[in-house]
Amino acid sequence: MSVDIAVIDYGMGNLRSVSKAIEHVAPSASVAVTSDPAVIAAAGRVVFPGQGAAPDCMREIDARGLRQTIVDAARSKPFLGICMGMQVLFEHSEEGDTACLAILPGTVQRFPHEAMHDDAGNKLKVPHMGWNNVHQAMPHPLWVGIEEGARFYFVHSYFVQPTVPDVIAGFSHYPFPFTCAVASENIFAVQFHPEKSQNDGLTLLGNFVTWNPGERDTACDMSGATCA
Amino acid sequence: MLAKRIIPCLDVTNGRVVKGVNFVELKDAGDPVEIARRYNEAGADELTFLDITASSDNRDLILHIIEAVASEVFIPLTVGGGVRAVGDVQRLLNAGADKVGINTSAVTNPQLVKDAADRYGSQCIVVAIDAKRAGDHWEIFTHGGRTATGLDAVEWAKKMESLGAGELLLTSMDRDGTKSGFDLELTRAISEAVDIPIIASGGVGTLQHLVDGVKEGRADAVLAASIFHFGEYGVDEAKRYMKQHGIEVRL
Numbered sequence: 462m463s464v465d466i467a468v469i470d471y472g473m474g475n476l477r478s479v480s481k482a483i484e485h486v487a488p489s490a491s492v493a494v495t496s497d498p499a500v501i502a503a504a505g506r507v508v509f510p511g512q513g514a515a516p517d518c519m520r521e522i523d524a525r526g527l528r529q530t531i532v533d534a535a536r537s538k539p540f541l542g543i544c545m546g547m548q549v550l551f552e553h554s555e556e557g558d559t560a561c562l563a564i565l566p567g568t569v570q571r572f573p574h575e576a577m578h579d580d581a582g583n584k585l586k587v588p589h590m591g592w593n594n595v596h597q598a599m600p601h602p603l604w605v606g607i608e609e610g611a612r613f614y615f616v617h618s619y620f621v622q623p624t625v626p627d628v629i630a631g632f633s634h635y636p637f638p639f640t641c642a643v644a645s646e647n648i649f650a651v652q653f654h655p656e657k658s659q660n661d662g663l664t665l666l667g668n669f670v671t672w673n674p675g676e677r678d679t680a681c682d683m684s685g686a687t688c689a
Numbered sequence: 690m691l692a693k694r695i696i697p698c699l700d701v702t703n704g705r706v707v708k709g710v711n712f713v714e715l716k717d718a719g720d721p722v723e724i725a726r727r728y729n730e731a732g733a734d735e736l737t738f739l740d741i742t743a744s745s746d747n748r749d750l751i752l753h754i755i756e757a758v759a760s761e762v763f764i765p766l767t768v769g770g771g772v773r774a775v776g777d778v779q780r781l782l783n784a785g786a787d788k789v790g791i792n793t794s795a796v797t798n799p800q801l802v803k804d805a806a807d808r809y810g811s812q813c814i815v816v817a818i819d820a821k822r823a824g825d826h827w828e829i830f831t832h833g834g835r836t837a838t839g840l841d842a843v844e845w846a847k848k849m850e851s852l853g854a855g856e857l858l859l860t861s862m863d864r865d866g867t868k869s870g871f872d873l874e875l876t877r878a879i880s881e882a883v884d885i886p887i888i889a890s891g892g893v894g895t896l897q898h899l900v901d902g903v904k905e906g907r908a909d910a911v912l913a914a915s916i917f918h919f920g921e922y923g924v925d926e927a928k929r930y931m932k933q934h935g936i937e938v939r940l
Contacts, residue, residue: 473810475782475783475786477782477783477784478763481760485761485763512810512812513812586884586885586887587885590855590856591691591692591734591909593690594690635691658763662763663763
């Protein structure tokens, strides 16, 4: 039997928080935390979380034979990347000089030491840890019900730099602006942790579990409105 | 802009929240799940549970508490106390903890910090440091403050960062439970010595102490227990006070 939502488990950190939060917003959905390619391929939608370091992450994905499964899911069904699960969607990570999945064009870089101070000259810590404002760079079904500038919980030392600015769905400042959300067709991916971001995080996850990518285009065609 | 975090701490023993003075004279402060729920609603940025259960018989109680809290409170949860092996880290993470605090075992077995960080990521390893002033420096204590180690706190903090700690929870043994404010010199010395975030702990008695911890102590987060448990101040009230004093907080 296929599940509604597959949370990809590839041995990178604790996925319990992610699955608990999804169960909370979608109590009637079947949720599987799984490393089985068949279960992921058959799932209605996929969540791709991850913590830890990029080289380990890519090694574990390949050790489980999940690379193609993830690429296929990201191209075919509602797909939510979280934290490391966002970073490895890009082509290359500076962390351990790691080739990643190359589903989205761009790279992943570390917060540069020399830039890490505020206007008053105080040192800014890395990892970037805590609640920061997320600015919405485009309207998107996953932002519905979330105020512009709402705070989400972050913990990371690297950030993505998309080559194509069109995919930037959200950004944050630390101390310079960096991309913290991307959207491309059926993919939405965030650097922050919606599963740990209280009400706004639950709203985003709730939006994801009901999101039908492509529906917006259909609605636009029917109304005759121009879709940017 | 990144907000400074306010973290209520729940000392748990035998399934109940307690609070003592200088690590002794424990008073009952309530049911941990109920308290966690209340703090979440009041806007706590994270919650820290410190399991001070002495008897190994009742150690699993904390796992049930974390499971219950993690099912309904969706903010970061840190659990510390009695973590001796990578397996302990795993059990707490599986129960729903997002970060695990390592204290005594970081001193007796520093390799544990490295092994746990390598396996689960630095983001979930918090090294708890209990420090006490000793002349012109600060010394590390273990076993809930009973055992001196001779280790210098600043040097120890740097070593823990190099082994992979993602964050440091710094408690002043001189101030804990005294309500006379953080040891600001200690907090600042360590915050300036490392690049990872510092949580200041030990001694909060007024809301101004929280402001001082951030402004003078350069803490990235402030942790307090008794001022919240006994209803002297609300978490929301503390945040508004900090905001009035120019500190970025999540409201």
